[in-house]
Amino acid sequence: MSSKPLVEAISIKKYYEVEHPRTGKNAFLKAVDDVSIGIKQTETYGLVGESGSGKTTLGRILALLEKPTSGKLIYDGFDLSSTNKSLDYRRIRREIQIVFQDPYSSLHPRKKIVDIVGEPLLIHEKLTREQIENEVAKILEIVGLKQEHMYRYPHEFSGGQRQRIALARALILKPRFLVLDEPTSALDVSVQARILNLLKDIKDRTHITYFFISHNIAVIDYMSDRIGVMYLGKIVEEASRDNLIYRPLHPYTKYLLMSVPIPDPEKARAPDRKKLRLKGEIPSPIDPPNGCRFVTRCPFATDKCMREEPVLEETNGRRVACHYWEKIEKEFPIELSWREF
Amino acid sequence: MTCLEDILKVNNLTVSYRTLRGKVKAVENVSFNLGKGKILAVVGETGSGKTTVGLAILRILPPNAVIEKGEIWFNGKNILDLDEDAMRRIRGKEISIIFQEPKITLNPVLKIGEQIAEVPIEHLGLDKKEAYRLARMMLERTGVPDPDRVMNSYPHELSGGMAQRVVISIAMILRPKLLVADEPTSALDVSVQAQVLDLIQELVRETGTSVIFITHDLSLAAEIADEILVMYYGKVVEYGDVFEVFKSPKHPYTRALLNAIPRIGFRGRLKSLEEMINE
Amino acid sequence: MKTNKIITMLIKNEKLIELWRHPNGKIGIIISVVLVLMAVFAPLISPYDPNYPDTANRLAPPSIKHLLGTDQLGRDILSRIIWGSRISLSIAFLAVFVTSVIGLVVGLVSGYYGGKIDTLLMRITDIFMAFPRLVLALAFASALGPGIYNVIIAISIVYWSFYARLIRGVVLQIRNELYIQAAKAVGASDVRIMFRHILPMVTAPLLVQATLDIGGTILLASGLGFLGIGVQPPTPEWGVMVSEGRRFITHEWWVSTFPGLFILIATLGFNLLGDALRDVLDVKLKR
Numbered sequence: 047m048s049s050k051p052l053v054e055a056i057s058i059k060k061y062y063e064v065e066h067p068r069t070g071k072n073a074f075l076k077a078v079d080d081v082s083i084g085i086k087q088t089e090t091y092g093l094v095g096e097s098g099s100g101k102t103t104l105g106r107i108l109a110l111l112e113k114p115t116s117g118k119l120i121y122d123g124f125d126l127s128s129t130n131k132s133l134d135y136r137r138i139r140r141e142i143q144i145v146f147q148d149p150y151s152s153l154h155p156r157k158k159i160v161d162i163v164g165e166p167l168l169i170h171e172k173l174t175r176e177q178i179e180n181e182v183a184k185i186l187e188i189v190g191l192k193q194e195h196m197y198r199y200p201h202e203f204s205g206g207q208r209q210r211i212a213l214a215r216a217l218i219l220k221p222r223f224l225v226l227d228e229p230t231s232a233l234d235v236s237v238q239a240r241i242l243n244l245l246k247d248i249k250d251r252t253h254i255t256y257f258f259i260s261h262n263i264a265v266i267d268y269m270s271d272r273i274g275v276m277y278l279g280k281i282v283e284e285a286s287r288d289n290l291i292y293r294p295l296h297p298y299t300k301y302l303l304m305s306v307p308i309p310d311p312e313k314a315r316a317p318d319r320k321k322l323r324l325k326g327e328i329p330s331p332i333d334p335p336n337g338c339r340f341v342t343r344c345p346f347a348t349d350k351c352m353r354e355e356p357v358l359e360e361t362n363g364r365r366v367a368c369h370y371w372e373k374i375e376k377e378f379p380i381e382l383s384w385r386e387f
Numbered sequence: 388m389t390c391l392e393d394i395l396k397v398n399n400l401t402v403s404y405r406t407l408r409g410k411v412k413a414v415e416n417v418s419f420n421l422g423k424g425k426i427l428a429v430v431g432e433t434g435s436g437k438t439t440v441g442l443a444i445l446r447i448l449p450p451n452a453v454i455e456k457g458e459i460w461f462n463g464k465n466i467l468d469l470d471e472d473a474m475r476r477i478r479g480k481e482i483s484i485i486f487q488e489p490k491i492t493l494n495p496v497l498k499i500g501e502q503i504a505e506v507p508i509e510h511l512g513l514d515k516k517e518a519y520r521l522a523r524m525m526l527e528r529t530g531v532p533d534p535d536r537v538m539n540s541y542p543h544e545l546s547g548g549m550a551q552r553v554v555i556s557i558a559m560i561l562r563p564k565l566l567v568a569d570e571p572t573s574a575l576d577v578s579v580q581a582q583v584l585d586l587i588q589e590l591v592r593e594t595g596t597s598v599i600f601i602t603h604d605l606s607l608a609a610e611i612a613d614e615i616l617v618m619y620y621g622k623v624v625e626y627g628d629v630f631e632v633f634k635s636p637k638h639p640y641t642r643a644l645l646n647a648i649p650r651i652g653f654r655g656r657l658k659s660l661e662e663m664i665n666e
Numbered sequence: 667m668k669t670n671k672i673i674t675m676l677i678k679n680e681k682l683i684e685l686w687r688h689p690n691g692k693i694g695i696i697i698s699v700v701l702v703l704m705a706v707f708a709p710l711i712s713p714y715d716p717n718y719p720d721t722a723n724r725l726a727p728p729s730i731k732h733l734l735g736t737d738q739l740g741r742d743i744l745s746r747i748i749w750g751s752r753i754s755l756s757i758a759f760l761a762v763f764v765t766s767v768i769g770l771v772v773g774l775v776s777g778y779y780g781g782k783i784d785t786l787l788m789r790i791t792d793i794f795m796a797f798p799r800l801v802l803a804l805a806f807a808s809a810l811g812p813g814i815y816n817v818i819i820a821i822s823i824v825y826w827s828f829y830a831r832l833i834r835g836v837v838l839q840i841r842n843e844l845y846i847q848a849a850k851a852v853g854a855s856d857v858r859i860m861f862r863h864i865l866p867m868v869t870a871p872l873l874v875q876a877t878l879d880i881g882g883t884i885l886l887a888s889g890l891g892f893l894g895i896g897v898q899p900p901t902p903e904w905g906v907m908v909s910e911g912r913r914f915i916t917h918e919w920w921v922s923t924f925p926g927l928f929i930l931i932a933t934l935g936f937n938l939l940g941d942a943l944r945d946v947l948d949v950k951l952k953r
Binding site for chain 1: 843844845847848849850851852853854855858863866867
């Protein structure tokens with residue numbers, strides 16, 4: 047595994063100009079605000095965040111569905127923002143794919159499965175109809191569907207099956223980088239388990255790289271090698287999975303982990319858990335607060351936090367954006383172990 | 388689990404829906420009891436019928452629903468026998484319901500204050516001033532910051548968490564004996580969900596209200612429920628004390644669900660239903 | 667044998683069955699099918715040559731010999747009406763077809779790309795839609811001169827903007843749907859997305875509107891003919907026939923009334939069909 051990242055996002059910003067809901071003036075909705083991350087080949091990078099964090103927007107930018115307002119996107123060494131288009135862009139367009147959250151609207155209602163899943167081949171390769179059907183049959187089998195399903199329409203399938211179809215469509219061109227935007231959030235628990243396992247199996251068989259977005263930390267924990275935590279358009283912490291889960295450094299991460307419901311009544315009702323509750327809600331990404339974004343809810347906030355935005359600094363192979371993380375570690379250590387969960 | 392302190396007894400409830408494809412059974416022979424001040428989690432996936440149970444208790448099923456048989460005993464009466472007038476007196480006062488999407492539950496063109504105050508005005512005949520005072524108190528109690536501003540706001544101006552607190556205020560302002568909560572936190576962020584769950588537990592302790600907590604998420608049942616009822620395609624497959632059910636689930640479906648939930652720190656492989664059946 | 671195949675396919679088609687069951691649909695189908703057959707088989711079913719002046723029997727009332735009577739030149743009215751259906755229907759179908767195509771392209775491009783193109787195109791449609799349809803059709807038909815093709819052009823000019831707007835509306839609704847984004851993600855070009863992904867979703871409302879407009883176009887064309895613009899006598903266009911029979915309305919009422927009746931039936935038939943289509947297809951859309 048090379049250490050050069052497959053996908054590099056450098057200072058990505060995505061601002062939308064909107065009308066401020068209260069003042070009526072023009073304001074900026076800062077969906078993604080200066081995010082820099084590097085995703086290594088064959089790893090699963092898990093991005094966790096709540097609503098308004100900008101995680102979906104970032105995912106769409108990485109999947110080349112939206113252009114950032116500013117910043118650079120480098121894929122496999124190619125600077126995508128440079129105007130060197132057409133040939134390279136076509137190749138790259140094949141290698142980056144996405145699976146969306148909603149299985150009910152991501153498949154064209156009037157097309158047969160074979161046309162939906164086969165379309166990428168139609169666009170990028172010159173194959174005969176027979177060859178396309180062959181490829182579609184193969185990929186459908188890989189995702190756990192039958193060949194006969196090719197000739198049916200999306201509405202004949204369940205949510206879990208539709209996500210498989212969406213996955214088949216994304217995989218048929220054998221992409222190297224797959225963005226998964228909450229792929230199982232709309233599915234039942236047992237179906238979710240199947241899809242997650244399927245994703246893991248596919249990863250084992252190929253050398254694919256996943257960018258997995260979810261609000262569910264347990265799912266992120268199950269799938270990811272490295273985890274990034276996003277809050278109000280910024281990455282506030284990033285570390286390897288075990289480091290982040292068992293030794294979170296950023297206050298938001300700590301409190302978030304304590305808020306996750308635990309499927310075990312004894313552990314869930316441990317007396318200390320309730321004391322560590324996050325207050326308030328995530329503010330609007332329209333004209334976010336100065337200084338640290340987390341200042342409105344952080345129990346450790348000081349004046350400095352309100353004035354100065356903390357930099358995402360590197361320490362021991364991980365990153366954290368907090369002025370006082372070291373102090374907080376010393377004085378209020380929250381060391382978790384798998385026992386806590 | 389029947390005892391004198393039960394405020395709700397459901398016996399053999401069976402509900403079907405009339406659809407273009409004929410009658411579909413949504414709920415079949417569901418029975419359970421609910422004690423005073425207790426929280427019962429009704430857990431099931433899509434199509435389990437859990438929402439239908441909640442709607443049946445409030446008698447707000449859609450028009451194509453048919454209650455085939457069963458009794459729902461509340462306050463010494465079978466509420467399935469009551470007429471609409473009697474039910475209207477019960478809803479909001481003795482039994483309340485809250486839903487998943489607060490912004491849809493609330494009326495978008497009325498201010499919050501008016502919507503909360505409406506409840507005591509309707510049921511207790513309070514005058515406007517008193518009702519508004521009570522509403523404001525309730526908002527404060529549910530932890531809404533700046534209650535005066537919220538009283539004067541419209542639903543679309545509120546965040547998800549705040550809107551849900553408003554909905555809870557409306558449901559609890561008259562201290563009902565029973566609260567049916569249908570996926571009340573599914574649309575909320577994790578951090579806000581935790582706050583709302585705490586709030587519900589506090590209110591239960593304070594007012595002695597019993598709660599039927601409908602959810603697809605077993606973890607939420609682990610967090611707050613006293614008893615748990617697991618439903619699968621309309622039938623009850625497991626019913627018991629929450630600690631016992633989690634420790635030794637009797638029904639294979641319950642076991643499958645428990646094995647399929649991702650939990651932080653779990654380093655094995657999640658087992659889906661199919662994988663379990665194959666074994 | 668091909669006809670048999672088509673007929674069997676039609677009979678088995680779900681939507682057609684639903685359309686038939688629809689109260690308006692039944693009437694609409696019957697009327698439109700009869701009219702189309704009338705137009706197609708005119709040479710076979712017309713009892714007389716429409717232009718043959720039976721001078722001995724001018725202004726004859728309806729009888730067994732001339733079922734709907736004769737006009738002032740002795741021409742059989744029924745025959746003229748049958749041949750006239752060819753004219754009315756061809757004007758209607760051609761005009762609606764041309765309008766649909768123009769409106770479709772404009773609507774797709776406008777709705778999909780948005781921005782300046784959209785603004786420009788929509789301002790143009792605004793201009794055309796600002797005029798009452800009949801007035802605009804009159805203006806263009808007069809300017810273009812007599813003749814059936816000029817009528818078709820004039821009507822197309824009047825109607826295209828409504829279609830552009832309609833299609834654009836649907837495109838706006840759909841273009842942000844996830845399956846369109848998915849097509850983009852897979853590398854589909856704009857043209858491909860417009861014609862392979864969006865177009866199939868647009869055909870239903872387009873078909874409904876087109877059917878309704880066939881009725882409206884028949885009326886419009888008749889109106890123009892009545893005013894003496896576009897199709898000229900001796901062509902047996904229904905509106906022209908009504909106009910010619912105006913002088914005789916008090917005593918020889920059949921000369922104007924029967925063509926007028928057919929205008930009514932035709933317009934009504936296609937309107938009812940379009941109405942029923944809307945109900946039948948809408949349900950499908952919702953599902």
